[in-house]
Amino acid sequence: xxxxALLFVxxxxxxxxxxxxxxxxQIGIENPVTKISYNDLPSISxxxxxxxxxxxxxxxxxxxxxxxxxxxxxxxxxxxxxxTDPEKGMTDYNAELGDVLLAxxxxxxxxxxxxxxxxxxxxxxxxxxxxxxxxxTSTSSSCFEKMMRCYSSRCCHDKSNSxxxxxxxxxxxxxxLQPSAGISYTPSNADAIETENVNGxxxxxxxxxxxxxxxxxxxxxxxxxxxxxxxxxxxNYFTSLGSDKTAxxxxxxSKTVNTTLSSKVSGWNAALGIPIxxxxxxxxxxxxxxxxxxxxxxxxxxxxxSSRKI
Numbered sequence: 001x002x003x004x005a006l007l008f009v010x011x012x013x014x015x016x017x018x019x020x021x022x023x024x025x026q027i028g029i030e031n032p033v034t035k036i037s038y039n040d041l042p043s044i045s046x047x048x049x050x051x052x053x054x055x056x057x058x059x060x061x062x063x064x065x066x067x068x069x070x071x072x073x074x075x076x077x078x079x080x081x082x083x084t085d086p087e088k089g090m091t092d093y094n095a096e097l098g099d100v101l102l103a104x105x106x107x108x109x110x111x112x113x114x115x116x117x118x119x120x121x122x123x124x125x126x127x128x129x130x131x132x133x134x135x136x137t138s139t140s141s142s143c144f145e146k147m148m149r150c151y152s153s154r155c156c157h158d159k160s161n162s163x164x165x166x167x168x169x170x171x172x173x174x175x176x177l178q179p180s181a182g183i184s185y186t187p188s189n190a191d192a193i194e195t196e197n198v199n200g201x202x203x204x205x206x207x208x209x210x211x212x213x214x215x216x217x218x219x220x221x222x223x224x225x226x227x228x229x230x231x232x233x234x235x236n237y238f239t240s241l242g243s244d245k246t247a248x249x250x251x252x253x254s255k256t257v258n259t260t261l262s263s264k265v266s267g268w269n270a271a272l273g274i275p276i277x278x279x280x281x282x283x284x285x286x287x288x289x290x291x292x293x294x295x296x297x298x299x300x301x302x303x304x305x306s307s308r309k310i
Contacts, residue, residue, distance in 0.1 A: 020060075020061045020277060020278075021058070021059075021060050021061075021277070021278045022058065022059050022060075022061065022229070022275050022276065022277050022278070023056070023057075023058050023275070023276045023278070024056065024057040024058070024059075024232055024273040024274065024275045024276065025055075025056050025273060025274060025276075026054075026055050026056065026057060026232070026234070026271040026272060026273030026274075027052070027053070027054055027055075027271060027272060027273075028052075028053050028055075028234075028269055028270050028271025028272060029050065029051070029052055029053055029269060029270055029271075030049075030050075030051050030052075030053040030073075030074075030075065030076070030267065030268075030269040031049065031050045031051075031267050031268055031269065032049045032075070032076070032077035032209070032238075032265055032266070032267035033045055033049065033265065033266055033267050034047075034049065034077060034078070034079045034208050034209035034263055034264075034265050035263060035264050035265075036079070036081055036206075036208045036261065036262070036263045037261070037262045037263070038089055038090040038259075038260075038261060039090070039259060039260050040260060040262075041090060043264070044090075046079060046081065046093070046095035047079055047095050047096065047097060049076060049077065049079070049097060049267070051076050051097075053073055053074050053075070053269055053271065054073065054074050055071060055072055055073025055074065055271065056071065056072055056073075057069065057070075057071040057105075057234075057273060058070050058071065059109050061109075061111050065110050065111045065112065065113075066108065066109070066110050067108070067109055067110075067111075068106070068107070068108060068109070069105075069106070069107060069108070069109045069180060069182070070104070070105065070106045071104070071105040071106075072102060072103070072104055072105070073102070073103050073105070073269075073271075074100055074101070074102065074103070075100070075101050075102070075103040075186055076097055076098065076099070076100050076101070077098075077101075077186070077209045077211075077265045077267070078097075078098030078099070078101070078188070078190070078207055078208065078209045078210055079095055079096070079097060079098055079207075079208040079209055079263075080095065080096050080097070080098050080205055080206075080207060080208075081093060081095050081205070081206040081207075081208050081261075082094045082095070082203055082204065082205045082206075083203075083204055084201055084202065084203055084204065086204065086250050086252070086257045086259045087252065087257055089204070089259065098190075098207060098209070101186050101187075101188060102186070102187075103184050103185065103186040104184065104185045104186075104187075105182055105183070105184045105185075105216060106182050106183060107180055107181050107182015107183060107216065108180065108181060108182065109178055109179070109180040110178065110179055110180070111176055111177075111178050111222070112176050112177040112178070113176070114174035114175060114176045114224060115174060115175045115176070116172065116173075116174055117173040117174060117175055118171065118172055118173045171225055171226060172225070172226050172227075173223065173224070173225055174223070174224045174227070175221060175222070175223055175224075176221075176222040176224070177219060177220075177221065177222075178219065178220040178221075178222055178232075178234075179217075179218070179219045180216075180217065180218055180219070180220070180236075181215075181216070181217040182215075182216050182217075183213060183214070183215065183216065184213065184214040184215075184216045184238060185212055185213055186211075186212055186213075186214075187212065188207075188210055188212060190207040190210055191207070192206065192207060192210065192244065192246040192261075193205070193206055193246055193248055193261070194207075206246075206261050206263075208244070208261075208263035209240075209244070209263050209264075209265045210244050210263070211240035211241070211242070211243075211244050211263075211264070211265055213240070213241045213242075214238045214239060214240045214241060214265065215238065215239055215241060216236055216237070216238045217236065217237055217238075218234060218235050218236030218237060219234070219235060220232050220233065220234035220235075221233045221234070222275065229275040229277055230275075231272065231273070231274060231275070232272070232273045232274075232275050233270075233271075233272055233273075234270065234271050234272075234273065235268065235269075235270050236268060236269050236270075237266075237267075237268050238265075238266065238267060238268070238269070239265070239266040240264055240265040240266065243262050243263065243264045244262060244263045244264070245260070245261070245262035246260075246261055246262070247259065247260045247261075
């Protein structure tokens with residue numbers, strides 16, 4: 001058992017070494033649709049809930065492209081449905097948007113390999129003769145001056161006819177697809193039915209759409225410029241798991257009135273985010289022997305110095 005646990009921990013750390021963490025603040029729009037059914041009659045959607053949305057998304061991508069994600073965003077999917085007469089609650093009511101709540105998301109995400117959106121620019125080649133040759137019999141300048149000219153001009157390649165390639169860099173744009181699926185949770189302490197007395201009249205308030213869990217799925221389009229993540233455009237669909245159903249009994253004179261209310265929420269949202277990537281960078285060592293080699297080669301050709309090196 002211990003060996004199995006140890007191997008599992010080693011495997012997790014091995015995958016994590018090749019993982020990539022991305023944090024994405026985002027702003028967008030949300031369009032939830034809360035439907036209310038009164039006494040099992042056909043449902044209605046009493047108000048328009050199109051609202052701005054703010055959030056943050058974080059994902060942890062492994063080498064294969066899969067990985068978990070978590071998120072947090074504002075949500076205004078609840079509706080305050082108020083009426084005074086339970087017998088006429090379907091026709092005589094007042095509805096308004098509920099409070100702004102925080103919704104928490106978690107699930108799995110897949111990131112595809114990037115697709116090129118631009119083509120690389122063609123390269124041009126040109127032949128150039130070496131300008132580093134010196135006349136050994138020249139006496140117009142000293143050995144030191146010749147070495148300094150060679151050092152400053154960087155003509156350190158002993159080529160009489162060489163080909164040099166010059167490439168003009170062009171911004172390379174790529175696109176990655178990121179489908180995802182998960183669960184959303186919106187904590188709320190609101191009661192299903194609340195009553196309040198206003199000027200001797202009992203007012204009933206039903207909090208519709210007070211569903212804490214929902215299924216979410218969607219896709220994001222991640223744009224990158226020169227392999228650096230630039231922006232992400234995401235679209236998501238959500239639907240509540242189950243329906244919020246409540247029943248209560250009221251007394252109207254000598255008559256008992258039984259009322260049943262239920263609600264369900266579904267909708268979509270779209271957001272534009274700026275990805276911030278955290279990766280483990282490795283320092284690369286570069287060796288520049290150009291000037292040193294130039295000095296040695298010229299010292300050999302011109303006969304400068306007591307020793308001749310190649």
